[in-house]
Amino acid sequence: MILAKDGIHSYEKIREDTYRIDEKGIANTYLLLGKDKALLIDSGLGVGDLYQTIRELTELPIVLALTHRHCDHAGGRNYFKEYYVNENDKPLIYKILSSQFASKKLLSMNKENKNPVKFNKQPNHAKPVFIKDGYSFDLGGRIVKTINTPGHTKGSIVFLDEKTKLMFTGDDVNLWLWLQLPGCTNLSTWLIGAKKILGLAEEYTPYCGHNEGLITKEGIRELIRVGEELLVNKTTNKAKTFNYPEDEKAPARICITKSRLK
Template sequence: MRFFETQKIEDCITCIKSVKTGEFMYLFEGTEKAILLDTGLGFGNIKEYVQGLTRLPYDVILSHGHHDHIGGSFLYESAYINPKDIPVFKEYGDMKMRSRSLKYMADEHNLSKNDFVPTREIELLPINHGDLFELGGLTIEVIEAPGHTPGTLCFLLREKRILFSGDACNNCSYLFMRESLPIQEYQKTVRMLLDRGEEYDRVLLSHWRSEVPKSIIQDVYDCCTDIMEGNADDEPYGFMDIEAYVAKKRDHKGERVDGKIGNVIYRKDNIFSRR
């Protein structure tokens, strides 16, 4: 069975897509080193797959601790993560927790449990805001972007003028999760990404579409404003036992009916900062 496929974004940027479950990972290659950004849910062997894509030595970086980004990390000795997301990694990386999504995904996509990478102990290496990874002709800057989770990271590919936003800001930014920050706090993160808009022209995501226009950041900022002012469309969104709302009305394909891209899903009890 084929678990992964690739799409070239640039010579030095490969988007790796999980064929069945749909999440994206990225391989960034300089002249001397490479980075694997995120590792998917854990169906199939991403480590073997990357061996067929590059001969460069590479580090594994996790954009945040959610199960659909960390699953393949258990194939490695170590991975970088923002220390603020280690509690999220531990919770979502727990095999009991992962077994739930394993069972659901295996049934849904006709996958064998034998193809799933089991949780094991790995070394978590800290990365922080402002850290730079020099890959040789390609500089990756770490940008802390709390909201989706407390330790979510974005990455700026400086020479390419590309921002990896991942789950930090996307077409259905999940801000309703237990570990998500209030919308008011989150909007400060989005403001910071907007303020740095002169440094990038394109945005990469982890789900839906690999590359989107940078206007997605402004869309998400405006969603936050509308949520706080009580002007959101508020389509009900059930997720497990959580009562959440989609800020902007969507069509049957899940795309905004007004043609904009960025959207936010949130809880009404987590809009304003508590302090």
């Protein structure tokens, strides 16, 4: 990884004209370059200077699109005038969950961050552009398609890039999946989308919104297995919200609220 000039972001080239940008180990954004435009998938929590970091990599006009409307993916949106997001992430709850208030709260919960970083002032007040399932971005010689897979949020989308055969899955098949937040779907709805993503992983290599980015088919398969097991067995856990399995070292885990076990 190459450290960006802001000292917060770092980036690596994962394919030709394709970069993963890490924001202080908190979240990933991805930059895809076409002939005419660049597509930025997600925008981090909003710490450091994402815009200048992108400008270290390209001079192309940038289109921002989000895998879903959460604060650690939407935090850099105000560097831009608008951002694309699936229409199912329109409800007020997602506006709240993607606010800077939510970003600050999430950052304060991150115990590893002993020296909290500052939020830079961003120049715009970006407006959401709500897109339908199947919407495609044409970057000039590079088409990137979106598919709605409700689960982590109702409007969670996967981006499919024909040029590199990569897919960008946001938080919907993270190996520590969060289904406990307001606005998440129930478990069986998530399973439908997760199985669709697993099928797509035959053709496309998945990169997710956190950690090292790259995940495997086996990882997704294990997460689905855990989800199906939980749906059948329910749980003896007394807490309203819990992790399953409880073992922190398990390869795939789901954090969920009891009411979503259906």
